[in-house]
Amino acid sequence: MEDCLFCKIVKKEIPAQIVSEDENILVFKDVNPQAPVHLLLIPKKHIPSLLELQEDDRDLAGNIQLTATRLAKEMGLAESGFRLVCNCGRDSGQLVYHIHYHFLAGRAMKWPPG
Numbered sequence: 438m439e440d441c442l443f444c445k446i447v448k449k450e451i452p453a454q455i456v457s458e459d460e461n462i463l464v465f466k467d468v469n470p471q472a473p474v475h476l477l478l479i480p481k482k483h484i485p486s487l488l489e490l491q492e493d494d495r496d497l498a499g500n501i502q503l504t505a506t507r508l509a510k511e512m513g514l515a516e517s518g519f520r521l522v523c524n525c526g527r528d529s530g531q532l533v534y535h536i537h538y539h540f541l542a543g544r545a546m547k548w549p550p551g
């Protein structure tokens with residue numbers, strides 16, 4: 438996807454603070470953090486939102502969650518916890534239409550979100 442911001446980050450055409458990378462998944466720091474830890478977990482493959490997720494993406498979607506689990510443990514967040522959020526569509530506040538999971542931690546968070 439030529440003009441997708443996160444595809445450009447995947448291709449290293451736009452800089453980002455990368456925290457984790459494997460063949461299919463990239464994790465980088467959010468440029469406008471909403472918590473002391475605010476990461477974005479994305480598939481390298483361009484999928485606009487959860488609405489476009491296909492059966493073939495089952496492993497990919499599962500591996501994104503397992504990446505969050507691994508990072509939480511590596512960062513010592515098992516006790517304090519973290520939040521994993523995927524916004525989908527207008528009412529959720531999704532702004533970037535390349536599917537991404539916000540990983541938030543390092544402060545107590547309210548529920549429900551605004």
Ligand code: 5GP
Nearest residue numbers: 442453465466467468469524530531532533
């Ligand atoms: P959304 O509202 O779509 O769920 O979240 C998009 C997120 O992407 C926001 O938290 C925003 O701060 C982050 N973001 C937008 N542009 C950039 C960028 O160029 N680099 C990084 N690292 N994060 C970005």
Ligand code: ZN
Nearest residue numbers: 441444483535
């Ligand atoms: Zn993209």
